[in-house]
Structure formats: structure tokens, C-alpha cells
Amino acid sequence: MKLLTANMKMADVVHSNYLLMPVIQRFGIPLGxxxxxxxxxxxxxxxxxxxxxxxxxxxxxxxxxxxKKLQAFNVLMIVDYLEKTH
Known part of the structure; x- marks a missing residue:
């Protein structure tokens, strides 16, 4: 599967995989x-x-x-995201 990029429309991201909606909402991004x-x-x-x-x-x-990329992210940012998943 092709990787999603920063230049894609967010609506196209959701259209490519509607199962991403809960993931997107965990970041505090509402619909619209x-x-x-x-x-x-x-x-x-x-x-x-x-x-x-x-x-x-x-x-x-x-x-x-x-x-390698995941290991480079700020630990507090990862913990914050993980807390929102549970």
C-alpha cells in the first residue's frame, strides 16, 4: 500500500481507509x-x-x-498519544 503523505488532503486519507477515523480523532482532530x-x-x-x-x-x-523513526520521536509525545488510546 502507498504511504500517506503530508501533501495529501486529510479527506483523501480518510477515504483511503475509513478505519483511520478513530486514530485521527485520538489526535484531537474533529471531522470537518x-x-x-x-x-x-x-x-x-x-x-x-x-x-x-x-x-x-x-x-x-x-x-x-x-x-528508527519511531525511536526518534519525543517520548512524552508518544506517551500522550498512547494515553489517548486507552
Missing amino acids: FGENTVAAVCKKFRIEVDFFLAIINVFSNEHYFPE
Whole structure:
């Protein structure tokens, strides 16, 4: 499966895999992103776009696991996301 990118419209991300909706909502992003790109939505909600993309791509593609990239993210950001998943 093709990786999701910052230049994609957020609506296209959801259209590519509707199962991402709960994941997106865990970041505090509500429905109604219109024509905005992933980068624009992340900026609006003060979300680290690379972290967001890593998470949604892991959920979207069973063969994608960027171990080195995930290890480089701020631990507090990861913990914050994980707390929202439970």
C-alpha cells in the first residue's frame, strides 16, 4: 500500500481507509477538515506532522514499521498519544 503523505488532503486519507477515523480523532482532530492537507490540519491542531504520519501509516500498512523513526520521536509525545488510546 502507498504511504500517506503530508501533501495529501486529510479527506483523501480518510477515504483511503475509513478505519483511520478513530486514530485521527485520538489526535484531537474533529471531522470537518474540508480541502485541507494533512500538513495544514496538523499545523492547525499543533500536531507533529511526522509523528502523525508515522502513526497513520503504521495503522494503514501492515508492512510499514519505521523503527528508527519511531525511536526518534519525543517520548512524552508518544506517551500522550498512547494515553489517548486507552
